Amino acid sequence: MDADKPTRIVDGTSDEIVASVRRLACERGYASLTVRDVLKDLHITNRVFYNRFANIDEVLDVVYRDIAGKVRESLCALYDGEGDFFEHVRHVAERTLHLSYTAKQNFNQFVFEADSVGEENFAWWDREIRALIAQGKRLGVVRADLDEAQSSYAIWCFIRGFNADALGRGIPEDEALARFRYGFDLMLSGMRA
Structure with a gap:
């Protein structure tokens, strides 16, 4: 593992974030999709998101x-x-x-x-x-x-x-x-x- 990269949590919440991003991107397009949209969709906090992903592009890549x-x-x-x-x-x-x-x-x-x-x-x-x-x-x-x-x-x-x-x-x-x-x-x- 890269020493410069923080360890990310991989769990069911990570899967829910990925599913949310997939669904929201299909519904509205990926270009305007933000972390705030995911937070609102899943009723989670910034900390929950950023403990798992660095940004929305990382989730889109998954x-x-x-x-x-x-x-x-x-x-x-x-x-x-x-x-x-x-x-x-x-x-x-x-x-x-x-x-x-x-x-x-x-x-x-x-x-x-x-x-x-x-x-x-x-x-x-x-x-x-x-x-x-x-x-x-x-x-x-x-x-x-x-x-x-x-x-x-x-x-x-x-x-x-x-x-x-x-x-x-x-x-x-x-x-x-x-x-x-x-x-x-x-x-x-x-x-x-």
Whole structure:
């Protein structure tokens, strides 16, 4: 543990603070969320909050890491050989969009901003996308000359950019999914062997 950092209490109250921040961020957005909002919501004191967290951003980071972890868990499925490879890839990408909508539009902007500065998150996605491309090459369904690094980055940008735009403009999930399928299918068609 870092000697400069004070020891924080981790208990049920910490969990309640995190749950409150998640709910309040979903309801009102994270940008204007303050410690005072959490204190009022939970009827707790400054001391109770600050014994557990340094500031509201620290709590938002806990919420973000939880959401990112759940998204990763649900998307870690390599192609099992059943059905069409490209249908599998599209389904994995569509789940990303669906989970974004499930996490709520207002809070999702924080997730996107946290992702933008999170090199560890990009590295995880890059590794997973490259693994899927490599698997497609081994199966002979993805072009052998496809540059995995360049393709992975393009897919990452497409999915993140599409999500950010659709959520930011408030496009209903079913309409966003239809538009996503169309654009993503165009991208996937260029990858076919």
